[in-house]
Amino acid sequence: MTAPSGLPASLSAMYQELILQHYRAPHGRGVPAAPGVRVGARKNPLCGDAISVGVLLDGDRIAEVGFDGQGCSIATASASMLTEAVRGRSVAEVKAMATAVEAMLRGEAVEGLEGDLRALAGVARYPQRVGCARMAWLALGDALEG
Amino acid sequence: MTATPVLDALGADSSLASLAPRADFPLLAAQPALHYLDSAATSQKPQVVLDALTNFYTTANANPHRGAYALAAAATDAYAGARETVARFLGAKDADTLVFTRGTTEAMNLVANAWGAAHVREGDEIVITALEHHANFVPWQQLAKRTGAHLRIVELTADQRIDLDHLAALLTPRTRVVAITHVSNAVGSITPVAEVVRLVRETSPAIIVLDGAQGAPHLPVAFDTLGVDFYAFSGHKLLGPMGIGGVLGTRARWLECQPWQFGGDMIEWVNDHDSTWNVLPHRFEAGTPNAADAVGLAAAVRYLEALDMRAVREHELALLRSAHEKLAGLDGLTIYGPPPEQRSGVLSFTLADVHPHDLATILDQHGVCIRAGHHCAQPLMRRLGTSATARASFYVYSDASDVDALVHALVEAQRIFASVAD
Ligand SMILES: Cc1ncc(COP(=O)(O)O)c(C=O)c1O
Numbered sequence: 001m002t003a004p005s006g007l008p009a010s011l012s013a014m015y016q017e018l019i020l021q022h023y024r025a026p027h028g029r030g031v032p033a034a035p036g037v038r039v040g041a042r043k044n045p046l047c048g049d050a051i052s053v054g055v056l057l058d059g060d061r062i063a064e065v066g067f068d069g070q071g072c073s074i075a076t077a078s079a080s081m082l083t084e085a086v087r088g089r090s091v092a093e094v095k096a097m098a099t100a101v102e103a104m105l106r107g108e109a110v111e112g113l114e115g116d117l118r119a120l121a122g123v124a125r126y127p128q129r130v131g132c133a134r135m136a137w138l139a140l141g142d143a144l145e146g
Numbered sequence: 147m148t149a150t151p152v153l154d155a156l157g158a159d160s161s162l163a164s165l166a167p168r169a170d171f172p173l174l175a176a177q178p179a180l181h182y183l184d185s186a187a188t189s190q191k192p193q194v195v196l197d198a199l200t201n202f203y204t205t206a207n208a209n210p211h212r213g214a215y216a217l218a219a220a221a222t223d224a225y226a227g228a229r230e231t232v233a234r235f236l237g238a239k240d241a242d243t244l245v246f247t248r249g250t251t252e253a254m255n256l257v258a259n260a261w262g263a264a265h266v267r268e269g270d271e272i273v274i275t276a277l278e279h280h281a282n283f284v285p286w287q288q289l290a291k292r293t294g295a296h297l298r299i300v301e302l303t304a305d306q307r308i309d310l311d312h313l314a315a316l317l318t319p320r321t322r323v324v325a326i327t328h329v330s331n332a333v334g335s336i337t338p339v340a341e342v343v344r345l346v347r348e349t350s351p352a353i354i355v356l357d358g359a360q361g362a363p364h365l366p367v368a369f370d371t372l373g374v375d376f377y378a379f380s381g382h383k384l385l386g387p388m389g390i391g392g393v394l395g396t397r398a399r400w401l402e403c404q405p406w407q408f409g410g411d412m413i414e415w416v417n418d419h420d421s422t423w424n425v426l427p428h429r430f431e432a433g434t435p436n437a438a439d440a441v442g443l444a445a446a447v448r449y450l451e452a453l454d455m456r457a458v459r460e461h462e463l464a465l466l467r468s469a470h471e472k473l474a475g476l477d478g479l480t481i482y483g484p485p486p487e488q489r490s491g492v493l494s495f496t497l498a499d500v501h502p503h504d505l506a507t508i509l510d511q512h513g514v515c516i517r518a519g520h521h522c523a524q525p526l527m528r529r530l531g532t533s534a535t536a537r538a539s540f541y542v543y544s545d546a547s548d549v550d551a552l553v554h555a556l557v558e559a560q561r562i563f564a565s566v567a568d
Binding site for chain 2: 008011020049050071072075128129132
């Protein structure tokens with residue numbers, strides 16, 4: 001989990017290798033095409049980026065999930081991590097996870113977030129970029145509400 | 147500015163000094179490590195502009211046009227004097243044909259409402275271009291929707307200039323409005339105005355509205371000889387304060403306009419059930435005017451006049467050429483827009499797979515302020531096939547060190563993103 005040397009610590013905390021890897025080779029690319037898929041979409045009017053997230057529920061569980069859209073490294077990595085993190089989880093678990101991610105992006109210390117998602121903590125230092133990380137999670141929220 | 151021949155010989159001049167002393171700009175003087183390359187969004191302000199604002203509030207503050215005492219007369223005079231100065235700067239003899247607004251956005255809404263709503267009918271045509279800032283796009287799009295007129299969009303050449311052949315093909319006797327940017331904020335393309343005017347006058351009775359938000363700050367403008375009907379601009383992009391700008395119109399066109407905002411100052415007489423209107427320019431300036439910022443704007447244009455707008459243009463062109471040369475050496479870099487000679491000091495680009503938003507964050511760490519995004523030109527971004535570009539833009543206080551810092555920071559950004567193999 002290192003970043004190139006010679007950068008300010010806050011910058012390397014945001015542009016961690018893990019984030020750049022998710023950006024280069026995102027997981028969960030493509031909104032599932034199955035019938036019954038619910039899709040939520042968010043746009044960032046400031047920069048023109050757009051992310052949509054589609055979920056297929058099996059009862060209370062997220063059976064399938066994927067995303068589409070154009071985004072910067074943070075928006076794309078966040079969406080990619082999201083698909084990994086929520087697949088197979090219950091809706092209640094996912095909602096709790098989204099709340100925890102939101103708190104982390106506000107710079108709060110959070111517990112219970114696992115795996116790659118924690119790499120997004122570095123974004124909190126860049127308020128102009130929090131919206132990028134948030135986009136996929138808001139889209140997911142829309143999909144679950146919709 | 148005599149640097150051009152040298153530049154031509156050397157290709158690029160890495161010793162390019164700023165045209166205006168950075169010491170004149172308190173924000174830049176206080177932050178010597180800052181490389182402000184977002185002047186197309188808004189310019190920094192010289193001390194003389196800040197002084198003019200303070201001076202108005204400390205010596206002449208009263209409500210213009212509304213008092214019979216000496217102080218109110220001083221405010222009225224200051225405001226009228228500012229109008230004279232700004233009109234002269236833009237090459238308009240008749241200062242009363244300059245209507246002050248908050249900026250270009252309000253100016254375009256004014257023209258679309260005051261002239262457009264009175265003259266555009268169902269089945270008429272409104273011509274805009276794919277290059278426009280949303281401020282010169284959405285007001286016409288919405289006017290077309292309201293009136294049932296057809297919106298026609300002029301497409302662009304491969305290097306993002308207005309396609310004049312397409313413009314010619316779209317013009318008809320039903321064209322009522324041709325609204326075009328003088329200079330593109332997103333990619334810098336300079337519109338050949340004389341050519342546009344000739345084409346429009348040949349084939350249609352349309353009025354020509356120029357968006358001068360990026361024209362007035364960077365090129366000499368002579369409204370009386372341009373041959374257009376309206377010319378809108380924003381003061382904050384030409385060293386003036388935020389909240390003031392305006393629109394020049396020919397007297398004939400102003401007289402065809404309906405008032406669009408109603409209230410104090412714009413009336414002549416108010417009866418119970420009808421009113422009559424004041425003369426130009428007041429008819430289109432309802433309410434207490436922004437006199438202080440107009441006075442600040444006048445100080446800004448005097449500062450630019452002292453620099454000479456031809457020198458401003460030469461300076462930006464020299465920086466643009468130098469930046470072009472240096473950036474062209476970077477792997478994976480795409481620069482949008484026509485060659486530097488047909489562009490104002492705007493450098494819009496993308497860097498292989500580094501998203502512009504990431505570029506802006508990384509450059510910011512190096513003190514380099516650039517804009518990343520759609521630049522309020524989403525129709526253009528769609529045609530470029532991207533959601534965003536990075537944009538560096540120059541002005542009178544920019545120098546070679548700004549170009550070098552930009553290039554250095556871009557190399558850094560490349561290094562960060564290259565550190566993770568595909
Ligand atoms: C070409 C162009 N048109 C219109 C505008 C809108 O100007 P303002 O926001 O000052 O009203 C801008 C700047 O934002 C611009 O660059």
